[in-house]
Amino acid sequence: MSVLTIVIIALSVVAIGFAVVWLREMPKLGGFVMPSIGHVGIGLLTDFLDTLGIGSFAPTTSLFKFFKLVPDERIPGTLNVGHTLPTVAEALIYTTVIGVDPLTMVALIVASVAGAWLGAGLVARWPRRYVQIGMGGALAVAAVLFVMTNLKLFPGGGTALGLSGTLLVIGIVINFCLGALMTVGIGLYAPCLILISMLGMNPRAAFPIMMGSCAFLMPIASTRFVKFNAYDLKAALGLTLGGIPGVLIAAFIVKSLPLTYVRWLVVIVVVYAAFSMLRSAMLERAKGAAEAPAAS
Numbered sequence: 001m002s003v004l005t006i007v008i009i010a011l012s013v014v015a016i017g018f019a020v021v022w023l024r025e026m027p028k029l030g031g032f033v034m035p036s037i038g039h040v041g042i043g044l045l046t047d048f049l050d051t052l053g054i055g056s057f058a059p060t061t062s063l064f065k066f067f068k069l070v071p072d073e074r075i076p077g078t079l080n081v082g083h084t085l086p087t088v089a090e091a092l093i094y095t096t097v098i099g100v101d102p103l104t105m106v107a108l109i110v111a112s113v114a115g116a117w118l119g120a121g122l123v124a125r126w127p128r129r130y131v132q133i134g135m136g137g138a139l140a141v142a143a144v145l146f147v148m149t150n151l152k153l154f155p156g157g158g159t160a161l162g163l164s165g166t167l168l169v170i171g172i173v174i175n176f177c178l179g180a181l182m183t184v185g186i187g188l189y190a191p192c193l194i195l196i197s198m199l200g201m202n203p204r205a206a207f208p209i210m211m212g213s214c215a216f217l218m219p220i221a222s223t224r225f226v227k228f229n230a231y232d233l234k235a236a237l238g239l240t241l242g243g244i245p246g247v248l249i250a251a252f253i254v255k256s257l258p259l260t261y262v263r264w265l266v267v268i269v270v271v272y273a274a275f276s277m278l279r280s281a282m283l284e285r286a287k288g289a290a291e292a293p294a295a296s
Helices: 003-029 037-051 057-067 072-094 102-123 128-150 165-182 189-198 203-227 233-254 260-295
Strands: none
Touching: 003 072, 003 102, 003 203, 037 057, 037 072, 037 233, 057 072, 057 128, 057 260, 072 102, 072 128, 072 203, 072 233, 102 165, 102 203, 128 189, 128 260, 165 189, 165 203, 189 203
16 A cells, blocks of 8 residues: 555545534534525635635635624634635645655645644634734735745745655754644645745645645644634535535636736735734724723
8 A cells, every 4th residue: 555545545534533523513503504605605716716726724814804704713713624624625636646755745744733733722722812913914924925926936946856854854843833823824835835945846746745734734723623612613614615616626627727817816805804904903902901991
C-alpha cells in the first residue's frame, strides 16, 4: 500500500469522524436547521474560488461581515466547520494529480494539524474583541498576499519535490505556525505556496501539501469549535451544502479561469472587511471602557 493511499484513507476516516461528531452535537443547538439561500450561495461561490486557487476564508469572512450574517466572534469557527467537508473533497481530488515526496508531504501535514489543534482551543475561548483584532489582521494579510500574487512578487521556487535536513525542519516549524493561524482566519494556501517556493521546491508541489494540510487540520480544528459551540450552525451548514457543489463545478467543469481581475475585486472587498473588523474592535474597546466606571 502506497503512502498516498494511506493518506487518502486517513483523510477519509478523519472526515467521517468529524461528520459524526458534528451530527451528534447538532441536537444541543436544536438539531438541523435549514440554511438560507445566502449562506448556501456564499459556500458555493467561495469554495468554487477556493478550488481554483483564490482561497475561501478571506472572501467568506468579508461577505459575512458585509451582510452581518454571523457574529464576529463566531466567524473563525464557522469558517473552519463550514468549509471542512468541501476542503476534504478538494484534497481527495487533487492529491493524486501532482507527485511530491511522501515524507515531506506527511511531515508538513502533521505539523499543520498540530498547530490547528492548539490554535482552535485558544481561539474558541477568545472574547469578541480579540477575534475582531485577529480577523482584521488576517484579512489585511490576505489582501497583501492577493496583491503580491497579481503583481507576481512571490519567489519563483525551484524544481525539488521534497525537503530534507534543515530545510525540512524549517518547513515543519513554519507549517505548524500556519496551521495555528488558520484557526484565526488566515488561509493557508498563499502562505504555504510562499513557504514551498522559498524552500526551493517546485511551486506545484504546494498544491497537494496545502490542500492536504487544510483537509486534515480543518476536521481536527473544527471538532474543537463544535465542542465549544464556537460557531454559527446555520451558516456553517450553508457553507457545506453550497461548498461541495462549488468544488465539483470548479474541479470537473470550469477547471480554470483568468483570476487576476477576480483577485483585484477580492482585494477591494477584503480591505473593506479588514477595516470594518478593526473598527468594530475599537468600538468594542471603547464600549468596555465606558462600561467599567458604571460597573464600579
